[in-house]
Amino acid sequence: MRFRHSPEIWSTFPELTCGVLHVTGVTPDVDVTPLSAGHLGAARDRLAAGPEGGFPEIQAWRRAFARMGCPPTRYRCAAESLLRRLRREGDLPRLHPLVDLGNALSVRYAVPVAVLDLAGIDGDLTVRAADGTESYLGLGGESEQPAPGEVIFADQGGNAHARRWCHRQSGTSAVRADTAEVLVVVEAMHDGAAPTVRRMLDDLAAALDERWRVPSRTALLTADAPELAVPVRTG
Secondary structure: OEEEEOHHHHHHOOOOEEEEEEEEOOOOOOOOHHHHHHHHHHHHHHHHOOOHHHOHHHHHHHHHHHHOOOOOOOOOOHHHHHHHHHHHHOOOOOOOHHHHHHHHHHHHHOOOEEEEEHHHOOOOEEEEEOOOOOEEEOOOOOEEOOOOOOEEEEEOOOEEOEEOOOOEEOOOOOOOOOOOEEEEEEEEOOOOHHHHHHHHHHHHHHHHHHHHOOOEEEEEEOOOOOEEEOOOOOO
């Protein structure tokens, strides 16, 4: 399968920086608490100096949401939603060690991170405008249909794996206890985002090597090199 952004996304949002990581061999029995705690502590320190709405990383996504026609204080990118929860509740829920680590990195760097179970994705996955025929399954089991023009993660089977770009992830590809193969997508819009995204990918790759003992593959995508090809598993 291939992951990519459509040419229209790159032309409309030339400031986009996207990093991807592919890994096989993930299990739910790994302790990432020390790693996550460090990232969460750094995020709390930053929030103590001022709310997330003032972070340049979040402001950049708010501008992108406004450009998409989504009121940015009604529909927030995933990183902003996590930061708001951390500020209000002091912690984040525990879901799966890899998801927990992705969320901790997301709040530390104020950058959205999507962790997708490849078993739930049908063929290629493209970030593009919806045509109005795609189906979206919410984490609570609710079925929805994205509006034409809404930016989604769309697979070849007509499934939307995220709504409003990085606002809400689908239950179809949510990581669960039996997840083995994962695609992680890190997207940023702020000035100088590339080193931040690279650092986040490196942190995740190091954690996978140290805690799970599995290798991973990473890439920074650009308009000139817009896709990552993932080998199809057989047998």
